[in-house]
Amino acid sequence: MSDLHARVEETRGILARIARDFSPAVFASSLAAEDMVLTDLILKAGLPIGIFSLETGRLHKETLEVLDKVRDHYGVEIALFRPQPALVEEYVGKNGLNAFYDSVEMRKECCRVRKVEPLGRALAGKKAWITGQRRAQSTTRAELAVQEDDAAHGMAKFNPLADWSEQDVWQYIRDNNVPYNSLHERGYPSIGCEPCTRAIQPGEDIRAGRWWWENPESKECGLHLVDGKLIRIKSVAA
Numbered sequence: 001m002s003d004l005h006a007r008v009e010e011t012r013g014i015l016a017r018i019a020r021d022f023s024p025a026v027f028a029s030s031l032a033a034e035d036m037v038l039t040d041l042i043l044k045a046g047l048p049i050g051i052f053s054l055e056t057g058r059l060h061k062e063t064l065e066v067l068d069k070v071r072d073h074y075g076v077e078i079a080l081f082r083p084q085p086a087l088v089e090e091y092v093g094k095n096g097l098n099a100f101y102d103s104v105e106m107r108k109e110c111c112r113v114r115k116v117e118p119l120g121r122a123l124a125g126k127k128a129w130i131t132g133q134r135r136a137q138s139t140t141r142a143e144l145a146v147q148e149d150d151a152a153h154g155m156a157k158f159n160p161l162a163d164w165s166e167q168d169v170w171q172y173i174r175d176n177n178v179p180y181n182s183l184h185e186r187g188y189p190s191i192g193c194e195p196c197t198r199a200i201q202p203g204e205d206i207r208a209g210r211w212w213w214e215n216p217e218s219k220e221c222g223l224h225l226v227d228g229k230l231i232r233i234k235s236v237a238a
């Protein structure tokens with residue numbers, strides 16, 4: 001059995017266990033390549049795991065097009081959670097539309113309004129959530145475990161692709177004809193909001209295009225942080 005085949009089988013097993021033991025569980029998809037692998041595995045197995053995405057209001061049109069690709073390919077609508085208009089108006093009115101370039105604090109506050117608050121609504125009442133994070137993606141993810149105790153949201157958090165490589169992800173996408181964001185073909189290995197993501201040069205770190213004006217240690221959007229601080233998420237043996 002090839003390494004990838006073994007990884008796929010293991011990931012299928014993890015997803016089936018989440019569906020069985022942690023219902024209701026949801027998958028937070030950023031619509032990036034990793035998340036399309038998980039989408040494919042969840043939908044083809046017919047698992048009762050809801051899939052949602054955070055529509056921040058600042059996404060690339062290519063990212064929004066992935067929603068259409070998923071609908072066409074699988075006949076499934078990904079649920080969208082949007083920021084509260086009043087909170088966006090308050091932030092923009094007080095700080096300006098692109099204040100996130102001014103400081104890490106301003107950036108985290110924008111992420112809080114556009115991502116963290118909607119995420120809280122998406123996770124309400126759930127027993128577990130799933131992400132497409134991988135260890136190899138950045139220095140902040142080097143110790144990522146497959147299963148974590150997310151104390152901030154009071155539930156389990158799963159990263160079923162934690163030990164997948166970039167090559168594994170693309171091999172799976174090619175082998176299974178999985179739809180993906182066309183920006184990946186234009187130098188964007190990691191994709192977030194449009195004003196906070198840029199293409200990278202060959203050889204650069206794969207998250208170098210995310211919040212490129214900040215240092216690597218602060219490059220998380222707050223979804224895995226509490227009140228701006230990294231939470232010590234307790235790893236749980238899978």
Ligand code: SF4
Nearest residue numbers: 100110111114193196
């Ligand atoms: S990634 Fe940028 S635009 Fe998107 S929520 Fe965070 S700071 Fe705001």
